[in-house]
Amino acid sequence: MTDTSNGPLNYYAVFDELNKHLDENCIIISEGANTMDIGRAMIPNDLPRHRLDAGTFGTMGVGLGYAIAAALLCRDHFPQKRVVCIEGDSAFGFSGMELETVCRYKLPIIFVIINNNGISFGQEEEDWKEAFKTDSTLS
Numbered sequence: 001m002t003d004t005s006n007g008p009l010n011y012y013a014v015f016d017e018l019n020k021h022l023d024e025n026c027i028i029i030s031e032g033a034n035t036m037d038i039g040r041a042m043i044p045n046d047l048p049r050h051r052l053d054a055g056t057f058g059t060m061g062v063g064l065g066y067a068i069a070a071a072l073l074c075r076d077h078f079p080q081k082r083v084v085c086i087e088g089d090s091a092f093g094f095s096g097m098e099l100e101t102v103c104r105y106k107l108p109i110i111f112v113i114i115n116n117n118g119i120s121f122g123q124e125e126e127d128w129k130e131a132f133k134t135d136s137t138l139s
Contacts, residue, residue: 011035012073014114015042023082025050027070032088035114052110054091061094063087068098086112105134 003013011034022028022043028041029052036053048135052066066087074081092113102109 011038011114011116012042014112015039018086018112020042022084026082026084027052029053029063029067029070029083029085029101030087031060031085032067032114034116035086035088035091040137043086045102060091063091064095064098064102067109067111068101068105068107071102072105082110083108084110084112086114089113089115089117110137 015038019042019080025047027050028039028043028045030036030043031054040051040053052070054060054062063085064087067083071083
């Protein structure tokens, strides 16, 4: 699943490559349905309070705000720590304008935007079709 030799990268290939470059003690912010969920499994964090994400119900639009808050904390108290914000493309669209704040305050945040071409609900299209298929025997 992490093979990068054929076609576009999938989540697993991206996260596998990203893991090779992340500091052990970096603060990880992730947001977006699959980006966040698969990222939780693929990108380990070894220290408490070093992962911020949208939570169980995946409220979108919080990632950049979390990254800004983490970067302000690190800038003032833990300058050796890196803040890495991993966003799905749709989640990024909810608060992407906050990049202006990041630039204005010169905050050291590393952004990774995963482009899966839009909103995902965590399931493949075939799964949704099957879930909403009407069963004539139930009528």
